[in-house]
Amino acid sequence: MTALAQPGSRNTEFSFTGSTARIPGSLAIWFAILAEMSEFAIMFIVYFLAKVHNPELFSEGPTKLNTLAGTINTLVMLTSSYFVIRAVIAIRSNRQGASTRWLWAAVVCGVIYLAIKVFEYQWNSAQGLDTETNIFYGVYYYVTFNHFLHVGWGSAAIVWVIFRINTGVYTQNQHEGLINIAVYWHMIDLAWITIFPLVYVIR
């Protein structure tokens, strides 16, 4: 089931090749998502290049990180994505109250993620690990703090969407803003599921 299949939901149409097709949300949010994915791709390429030039540091580095914190944060991000899509399903069924409750649950996940990440940075600091320790931790902090910021403003954007639903702006028939933040939030989730194996798992 897609946004395309929902009666009354407003979707954008665009064409690169002469054929027109619908997309979930607005074209603008997809340009933003592709830009963000490109930014993260550059970071991943930097990670790969730094890794091949410093194999020992990138082999030892993950062993000193808090894998449990990284794992819990992955579960939290995936769960928040589940809550967001439940909010989308709810508003399509004309259940605005349920939609906002699912969105609040996603915001709580965002806050939990941020809290765990702050704990993790403090834990690292207690182990004597910081951005200057070596290039592995420099890349680790650059990538994960960048993602931290995305979770922060993504959570704030969800709160804004909750306000728009509560004030009746987003309804069963017009909720493009909710779809926009939903696909953006999933992009943040995608970035994290890529970061997790790179910095915590693969040695």
Added chain:
Amino acid sequence: MSNLTSLARRAVESGGLPQIRFIKYLWLSLIGLTLFSAYIAERADTGFLEVSIMALVLAIKGRIIVDHFMELKHSHVVLRTLMRVYFYVIPALIIIVYLFPEQIARWTQL
């Protein structure tokens, strides 16, 4: 299009229950794959097999989110292709970097 309209009508009438069950199943699969990756991470050593498994897990997780959470599976082909390719390329790079680190280091020497 009539099939889609019919699906949409049924989804609204049932409160989206079939879709909710499907999404819940996908979410639990993602959780399971993550725990599996974490288990691999806790093993003493990661060889080619483990790295390949982790790359495959990343590819599967990315595909699930792109197709079903972002709902691109039946949406515009350009967006769907770009997002899907991302989760072919990154897992492939993980394996390539594991297999050929010295060669890549030589090619990228400043």
